[in-house]
Amino acid sequence: MTVVTETASTNADLLADAAAPDRSVLVTDHQVAGRGRLDRSWVSPPGAGLTFSVLLRPQVPLLVWGWLPLLAGVAVYEAVGTVASARVALKWPNDLLAGPSPEPATFGKVAGILAQTSGEAVVIGIGLNVHTSREQLPVETATSLALCGVTSLDRGELLAAILARLDARYAQWVDVAGDAEACGLAAAYRAACATVGQVVAVTGTDGVVARGTAVGIDTSGRLQVDVGGTIQVIGAGEVEHVRPAAPG
Numbered sequence: 164m165t166v167v168t169e170t171a172s173t174n175a176d177l178l179a180d181a182a183a184p185d186r187s188v189l190v191t192d193h194q195v196a197g198r199g200r201l202d203r204s205w206v207s208p209p210g211a212g213l214t215f216s217v218l219l220r221p222q223v224p225l226l227v228w229g230w231l232p233l234l235a236g237v238a239v240y241e242a243v244g245t246v247a248s249a250r251v252a253l254k255w256p257n258d259l260l261a262g263p264s265p266e267p268a269t270f271g272k273v274a275g276i277l278a279q280t281s282g283e284a285v286v287i288g289i290g291l292n293v294h295t296s297r298e299q300l301p302v303e304t305a306t307s308l309a310l311c312g313v314t315s316l317d318r319g320e321l322l323a324a325i326l327a328r329l330d331a332r333y334a335q336w337v338d339v340a341g342d343a344e345a346c347g348l349a350a351a352y353r354a355a356c357a358t359v360g361q362v363v364a365v366t367g368t369d370g371v372v373a374r375g376t377a378v379g380i381d382t383s384g385r386l387q388v389d390v391g392g393t394i395q396v397i398g399a400g401e402v403e404h405v406r407p408a409a410p411g
Contacts, residue, residue, distance in 0.1 A: 164187075164188040164189075164190065165187075165188070165189050165190070166189075166190045166191070166192075167189070167190070167191050167192075168191070168192055168193065169191060169192065169193040169194075169195060169209075170189075170191045170193075170194060170195070171194070171195055171196040172194060172196050172288075173189045173190070173191055173194060173214060173215055173216035173288055174216045174277060174279055174286050174288040176189055176216070177189050177216045177217075177218045177286045178279060178281045178284075178286050180218075181281070181282070181284075183218045183284070184218075184220075185218070185219060185220040186217065186218070186219060186330065186333075187217070187218040188215060188216070188217050188218075188326065189215060189216050190213075190214070190215040190322065191207075191214050191215070192209055192210060192214075193207065193208070193209040193210075193214075194207040194214045194290075207290055208295065208299045210294070211292065211293065211294050211295040211296075211299060211307070212290060212291050212292045212293045212294070212295055212307070212318075213289070213290070213291040213293055213318055213321060213322055213325070214288075214289075214290050214291075215288075215289055215322065216286050216287065216288040216289070217235075217286070217287050217289075217326075217329065218284055218285070218286050219231065219284065219285045219286075219287065219333065220283055220284050220285075221285060221333075221336075221337060221341065222337060223336070223337055223340050223341030224340065224341055226383055227340075227341035227342070227343065227382070227383060227384070228280070228285060228341075229383045229384035229385065229398065229399065230336065230341065230343050230348065230383070230384040231278050231285050231287060232256060232257050232276045232277070232278040232287065232384075232399070233253075233255075233256065233343075233348070233352050233380070233384050234329075234332050234333060234336055234343075234348055234352075235276050235278070235287045235289060235329060236253045236257065236258075236259060236276055236352070236355075237253070237328075237332055237348060237351050237352050237355060238325055238328035238329035238331075238332050239259050239274055239276070239289060239291065239325055239328075239329075240252075240253055240259060240355045241328045241351075242321065242324035242325040242327070242328045243259065243261070243273075243274075243291070243308070243321070243325075245324065246316070246320060246321050246324045247308050247313045247316055247321065248313070249261050249273075249308055249311055249312075249313050250262055250263070250264070250265060250270075250311070251270075251273070251355075252267045252270060252355060252356070252357035253352065253355045253356045253357065253358075254272075254356070254357055254358050254405070255356055255358040255359070255377070255380070255386050255399075255405060256384075256386070256399035256402070256405075257275060257276040257277065257278075257399065258272050258274065258275055258276070259272070259273050259274035259275075259276075259291070260272060260273060260357060261273035261306055261308065261311045262306065262311055263310075263311045263312050267357040268407070270306075270357070271304050271305055271306030271310075272304055272305050272306065273291065273292050273305075273306050273307060273308060273311070274289065274290060274291040274292065275289075275290050276288070276289050289325070291308075291321075291325075292305065292306065292307035292308065293307060293308050293309065293316060293318055293321065294307065294308075294309045294316075294318075295307035295309065295310075296309070296310075297310060332346075332348060335347070335348070336348055343382065343384070344382070349380060349382075352380060353379065353380060356380070358377050358386065358405060359377050359378070359379060359380065360376070360377065360378075361376070361377050361407055361408075362374070362375070362376050362377075362407065362408045363375065363376070363377050363388065363405055363406065363407060363408055364404075364405075364406050364407070364408040364409070365386075365388060365397060365402060365404070365405050366402070366403045366404040366405075366406075367397075367401055367402060367403060368400075368401060368402065368403050370403075373388060373390050373395060373397075374390065374408050375388040375389045375390035375391065375395070376388065376389045377389075377405075378394070381396055383398075384399075385397055385398045385399075386402075386405070
């Protein structure tokens with residue numbers, strides 16, 4: 164593990180290090196040019212959250228690499244739920260939601276996950292709002308663990324818990340050649356995912372909106388949506404937004 168005070172992007176740094184070994188970790192206290200999915204900015208004020216990236220070299224079929232950001236989501240979900248005792252849920256494909264009430268519909272985004280590939284390596288970046296104040300958050304739909312009532316939390320302890328869960332989940336997944344069903348990853352993700360079972364509006368990167376019920380996750384980690392009786396399978400790279408659909 165490498166820890167730096169400040170950097171532009173932990174993901175970019177690890178992607179540029181072609182010789183980095185499997186499970187290399189880069190942590191920073193302040194990321195000044197962080198990016199999320201679809202090149203959206205990720206704000207990480209100094210001392211307020213956890214910002215880190217993990218480089219993996221998965222010896223599994225490329226077809227199932229789509230499970231890696233979901234695997235990371237499960238690891239963060241499990242660690243935050245245990246260490247912080249927070250009410251959390253996953254939103255497909257790459258968000259962790261949290262809220263002060265038991266109702267997921269009121270939750271805000273507390274963490275984001277970005278997976279990027281370079282040759283035989285995958286770099287997974289994770290940004291988690293821990294002590295972030297309301298004034299420091301970029302949008303109203305974002306939140307932090309502190310705003311959800313978790314005020315006394317050691318960031319180092321939380322980081323260690325996330326990395327431990329990520330290591331365990333990754334090892335189990337690799338041991339069965341990336342079979343998410345066989346290692347229990349698929350079941351764990353479905354149980355934690357607030358998207359499954361919702362009526363959603365899916366906006367594609369082409370601007371087309373599909374409205375239907377999210378019914379499951381397929382063997383490659385893609386979202387299955389029932390649109391008028393037809394199951395559409397949607398990959399994370401095809402989606403700009405997945406949001407609860409307005410009634411009607």
